[in-house]
Ligand SMILES: Nc1nc2c(ncn2[C@@H]2O[C@H](COP(=O)(O)OP(=O)(O)OP(=O)(O)O)[C@@H](O)[C@H]2O)c(=O)[nH]1
């Protein structure tokens with residue numbers, strides 16, 4: 001059977017989920033961003049899902065992004081079904097959203113036994129929590145937390161490769 005992997009990208013509003021998938025996808029991303037009906041500090045927000053696809057070492061990697069807003073949380077369960085792994089993104093310069101990220105993580109992992117990693121976006125900005133800080137916050141081993149600039153395809157791809165290694169236990173270095 002040919003392999004293909006499904007990864008779910010979740011996290012609070014503005015964590016960089018849509019941006020991460022756009023930086024990685026080899027096809028135009030299917031996105032569902034709409035004008036936000038609440039004040040969430042930005043104009044548009046994902047209301048259903050993002051979908052992107054890339055191939056690493058001949059293996060198709062399907063990326064599904066969730067909405068950040070909790071009023072769309074019914075989509076979290078739908079999207080995580082059958083996933084190989086979960087990527088929880090947090091914006092490194094938005095520590096006030098970390099409790100929301102913890103809630104999403106606990107919600108999903110308590111209902112679906114899926115391996116996860118934490119990605120810390122905005123590492124390109126000057127005042128930002130490092131992956132080490134965020135690992136301490138979540139009480140996770142440092143290697144389970146990966147920093148990135150989600151707007152950069154190179155940084156996003158390197159982060160994805162590390163994340164795949166963590167959730168699959170396989171070596172992906174050198175595939176790209
Ligand atoms: N400088 C910088 N900007 C980022 C990074 N990641 C995301 N952004 C910006 O942050 C903003 C929000 O990113 P989105 O990708 O829309 O966030 P989201 O997690 O999809 O948000 P929702 O769909 O509303 O839950 C956008 O303006 C991105 O360009 C990063 O690593 N560095």
Ligand SMILES: [Mg+2]
Nearest residue numbers: 017018045046
């Ligand atoms: Mg989004």
